[in-house]
Amino acid sequence: MENILLNCKGLSAELSFVDNYIDEFLRTNQETGAVAQVLSSARLSRGKMIRPLLLLIAARFGSRYQERRQRLCKLGALIEIVHMTSLIHDDIIDDSPLRRGRSTVQQQYGKDMAVFAGDFMISRVLRLLSQERLNREGLGIAETIEEMCHGELGQMSCRWDTKTTIDAYLRNIHGKTVALFVKAMQLGAAAAGANERIINSLAAIGEHIGYMFQMRDDLLDFTSVADQVGKPVHRDFADGIYTLPVLYAFAQPSYSPRLKEIAAINNDAVRYEEFLQEMGKLVHQSGGFEFCQRQIDNHAALAMRQISTLPVQEARQGLSRIVEQLLDYGEEAHLPITGSL
Amino acid sequence: MENILLNCKGLSAELSFVDNYIDEFLRTNQETGAVAQVLSSARLSRGKMIRPLLLLIAARFGSRYQERRQRLCKLGALIEIVHMTSLIHDDIIDDSPLRRGRSTVQQQYGKDMAVFAGDFMISRVLRLLSQERLNREGLGIAETIEEMCHGELGQMSCRWDTKTTIDAYLRNIHGKTVALFVKAMQLGAAAAGANERIINSLAAIGEHIGYMFQMRDDLLDFTSVADQVGKPVHRDFADGIYTLPVLYAFAQPSYSPRLKEIAAINNDAVRYEEFLQEMGKLVHQSGGFEFCQRQIDNHAALAMRQISTLPVQEARQGLSRIVEQLLDYGEEAHLPITGSL
Numbered sequence: 001m002e003n004i005l006l007n008c009k010g011l012s013a014e015l016s017f018v019d020n021y022i023d024e025f026l027r028t029n030q031e032t033g034a035v036a037q038v039l040s041s042a043r044l045s046r047g048k049m050i051r052p053l054l055l056l057i058a059a060r061f062g063s064r065y066q067e068r069r070q071r072l073c074k075l076g077a078l079i080e081i082v083h084m085t086s087l088i089h090d091d092i093i094d095d096s097p098l099r100r101g102r103s104t105v106q107q108q109y110g111k112d113m114a115v116f117a118g119d120f121m122i123s124r125v126l127r128l129l130s131q132e133r134l135n136r137e138g139l140g141i142a143e144t145i146e147e148m149c150h151g152e153l154g155q156m157s158c159r160w161d162t163k164t165t166i167d168a169y170l171r172n173i174h175g176k177t178v179a180l181f182v183k184a185m186q187l188g189a190a191a192a193g194a195n196e197r198i199i200n201s202l203a204a205i206g207e208h209i210g211y212m213f214q215m216r217d218d219l220l221d222f223t224s225v226a227d228q229v230g231k232p233v234h235r236d237f238a239d240g241i242y243t244l245p246v247l248y249a250f251a252q253p254s255y256s257p258r259l260k261e262i263a264a265i266n267n268d269a270v271r272y273e274e275f276l277q278e279m280g281k282l283v284h285q286s287g288g289f290e291f292c293q294r295q296i297d298n299h300a301a302l303a304m305r306q307i308s309t310l311p312v313q314e315a316r317q318g319l320s321r322i323v324e325q326l327l328d329y330g331e332e333a334h335l336p337i338t339g340s341l
Numbered sequence: 342m343e344n345i346l347l348n349c350k351g352l353s354a355e356l357s358f359v360d361n362y363i364d365e366f367l368r369t370n371q372e373t374g375a376v377a378q379v380l381s382s383a384r385l386s387r388g389k390m391i392r393p394l395l396l397l398i399a400a401r402f403g404s405r406y407q408e409r410r411q412r413l414c415k416l417g418a419l420i421e422i423v424h425m426t427s428l429i430h431d432d433i434i435d436d437s438p439l440r441r442g443r444s445t446v447q448q449q450y451g452k453d454m455a456v457f458a459g460d461f462m463i464s465r466v467l468r469l470l471s472q473e474r475l476n477r478e479g480l481g482i483a484e485t486i487e488e489m490c491h492g493e494l495g496q497m498s499c500r501w502d503t504k505t506t507i508d509a510y511l512r513n514i515h516g517k518t519v520a521l522f523v524k525a526m527q528l529g530a531a532a533a534g535a536n537e538r539i540i541n542s543l544a545a546i547g548e549h550i551g552y553m554f555q556m557r558d559d560l561l562d563f564t565s566v567a568d569q570v571g572k573p574v575h576r577d578f579a580d581g582i583y584t585l586p587v588l589y590a591f592a593q594p595s596y597s598p599r600l601k602e603i604a605a606i607n608n609d610a611v612r613y614e615e616f617l618q619e620m621g622k623l624v625h626q627s628g629g630f631e632f633c634q635r636q637i638d639n640h641a642a643l644a645m646r647q648i649s650t651l652p653v654q655e656a657r658q659g660l661s662r663i664v665e666q667l668l669d670y671g672e673e674a675h676l677p678i679t680g681s682l
Contacts, residue, residue: 038494089456092433112497115430115456116490119463123486126467130479138471138479145464149457150369153379156453 008318011056014073018052021077025124038117042084051083051180052076054209054322055188058202060315062192072191075137078128079184081121082141086148086180088118137187144183151175160240162260166247173214181210201306205319208303212326215296218243219289220329222280234276238266244295245288246279255286300327349659352397355414359393362418366465379458383425392424392521393417395550395663396529399543401656403533413532416478419469420525422462423482427489427521429459478528485524492516501581503601507588514555522551542647546660549644553667556637559584560630561670563621575617579607585636586629587620596627641668 026039052073059065059072092114122145129138154172158164185206189199221236222245236243242250242263249255259282262275283289303323310316367380400406400413433455463486470479495513499505526547530540562577563586577584583591583604590596600623603616624630644664651657 089460092452092456111433111452113494115433116493116497119430119459120487120490120494122460122463122467123483123490126463126470126479126486127483129467129471130476130483133474133476135471135474135476138467142464142468142471145467146461149461149464152457153454153461156457 008057008060008314010069011053011318014056014069014076015049015052017070017073018049018056018076018080021074022080025077025081025128026121028120038113039120042088042117042121047083049076049080050213050322051079051184054181054206055079055184057315057318057322058185058188058194058206059192060318061189061198061202061310061312062194064193068192071132071134072188074128074132075134075187075191076184078125078137078141079180079187081125082145082148083180085118085121085125086152088114088121090152137191140183140187144179147175147179149175151177151179155241158242160263162242162250162263164242164247166244169242169244169247170211173211177214177217178207178210181213182206198310201310205303205306208299208306209322209326211299212296212303212323215244215292215299216326216329218245219292219296222283222289234280237263237279238276240266244292245283248291249283249286249288252286255282258282296327349398349401349655351410352394352659355397355410355417356390356393358411358414359390359397359417359421362415363421366418366422366469367462369461379454380461383429383458383462388424390417390421391554391663392420392525395522395547396420396525398656398659398663399526399529399535399547400533401659402530402539402543402651402653403535405534409533412473413529415469415473416475416528416532417525419466419478419482420521420528422466423486423489424521426459426462426466427493429455429462431493478532481524481528485520488516488520490516492518492520496582499583501604503583503591503604505583505588507585510583510585510588511552514552518555518558519548519551522554523547539651542651546644546647549640549647550660550663550667552640553637553644553664556585556633556640557667557670559586560633560637563624563630575621578604578620579617581607585633586624589632590624590627590629593627596623599623637668 023043026043028036028039055076056072059068062068065072092111125141126138129135129141151172151174154168155176158168158172182203183206185202186199189202194202218236221233221243223233237246240263246259249259259279262279262282265275266272266279300323304320307316307319307323310319364384367384369377369380396417397413400409403409406413433452466482467479470476470482492513492515495509496517499509499513523544524547526543527540530543535543559577562574562584564574578587581604587600590600600620603620603623606616607613607620641664645661648657648660648664651660
């Protein structure tokens with residue numbers, strides 16, 4: 001992160017503005033009630049703000065970037081709030097006890113609070129878009145929220161289904177994760193007045209980065225330590241969500257029968273730690289990790305090629321650093337791509 | 342309903358347009374998937390469209406009503422979609438198996454689907470407001486959704502609390518129900534170019550009608566038959582939601598101890614039919630029904646007084662008919678306000 005901030009002048013200050021806007025947009029008069037508690041808890045669970053970061057870097061490719069900085073920071077805040085909302089509503093389904101090491105809104109306050117805290121946050125997005133008359137942006141955000149819902153619902157209908165195809169998986173993560181990365185890039189570039197060609201190029205880069213981000217997340221679910229990434233290990237499989245490494249392993253005749261057996265044993269009610277451990281080993285042995293990493297590397301290469309065609313050296317370097325960091329597991333986990341589990 | 346439609350020329354045709362717009366706005370390309378199923382189920386559970394009806398009647402007090410009919414029908418559809426969304430998300434909390442006699446989205450497809458089906462619907466509201474550049478309307482709708490969330494969250498925090506005050510109850514139903522009635526009136530009148538004084542007067546009428554509507558709903562929960570109103574009887578109390586008749590009874594020394602005992606016995610996990618029956622009788626004997634009906638009558642009188650100050654005879658009569666129908670229990674249930682349970 002510091003790397004990227006050093007590369008792009010002013011980015012650090014802009015992210016602080018985004019941060020302040022998020023606080024401002026989610027503030028409520030009713031500071032005493034349950035709502036306020038839920039919101040401040042949601043504000044605390046804010047992530048690394050990679051989506052606003054992408055939006056602000058994309059904006060540097062537009063000629064009106066300087067004069068539009070305030071609007072850009074507001075858009076960055078909106079994008080992050082959309083993301084935060086999706087996390088809160090997502091956790092209702094996943095029954096996640098932990099999100100980035102903190103207990104989730106639904107864990108602390110129940111599903112009821114989580115549903116309406118999320119709705120409240122969407123209402124603030126609508127309010128701001130209306131107040132600022134950001135109609136084009138509103139349309140884009142609406143379409144993205146819709147895609148996100150399709151992705152989540154698609155993932156739900158694939159849940160516990162060991163016959164899920166890789167195509168279905170890719171469609172689902174496109175909605176769930178990739179679409180908002182693409183939109184962050186488009187919104188930033190368009191609001192700063194970048195031309196059509198550049199906007200499309202940045203959207204394509206956002207798409208590759210989005211896929212990298214999600215697939216990396218899938219891999220980290222096999223190896224990360226609970227208090228580092230904030231999620232216990234093997235959660236996806238335990239929740240019946242079969243990610244890319246698992247889907248690859250399901251397709252290998254020597255691993256498929258046992259893995260599907262474990263999938264059948266495992267269910268919503270009980271978590272069989274020893275079977276999950278075995279599942280992790282089998283997926284590793286099947287080459288599932290390598291397969292997933294190859295897809296990530298592929299997206300990285302395509303992103304880098306696109307990035308090299310862009311003008312504005314400083315911002316270009318910012319994007320390259322993001323791609324590089326998504327390839328580096330050093331800080332977050334020791335991923336045994338080569339080596340034993 | 343026919344009464345009102347006869348009173349206001351063109352209203353019936355306008356409501357058909359609203360109906361068609363709802364279908365159009367909630368349509369998705371992905372007609373095969375789970376999303377489509379959820380949406381068509383949500384479309385089927387549409388109610389009597391009292392909110393669009395109020396919006397369209399309010400519009401008749403504006404001078405530009407004729408030329409704005411298309412926009413008004415679209416706004417009516419938006420208001421109804423906001424209402425439908427709140428029902429879907431509300432049912433997640435209530436765990437309601439039935440809504441208007443049909444099984445609810447969450448009952449049919451699970452909580453997961455219900456959360457995202459609702460979010461999808463809000464995204465369609467945002468999309469339409471952005472497409473049509475309805476910024477002032479968007480701001481109003483955003484504020485109303487926020488109020489609705491506060492109401493729902495407020496109700497949640499009063500749940501199972503036998504010390505809930507009538508003030509807290511009134512605040513909660515204002516958010517949950519009344520706010521959207523007020524907004525329907527304001528949006529209709531403002532979009533048709535009514536003047537400030539008339540808009541405020543219509544908002545006040547909407548407020549009274551909203552309170553009447555919710556308090557009547559509270560009463561019907563004591564007496565309605567499942568397949569008539571679409572909800573089993575005594576649901577509110579069984580869910581730990583103490584409505585006006587109950588709160589009144591809680592305050593009567595000769596009924597309070599036993600009622601609070603029943604409230605303590607009753608809980609989330611089990612429904613004790615015989616205790617609920619006893620509760621209903623006690624609330625009736627305490628005068629809780631009469632108290633609630635007196636509040637309804639009071640709001641009716643205040644609404645009627647406001648209505649009488651309005652111009653446009655035809656539309657004024659439409660509003661009066663709505664107030665009258667909310668006082669008439671003939672079709673829906675035999676409410677034993679005087680008589681035995």
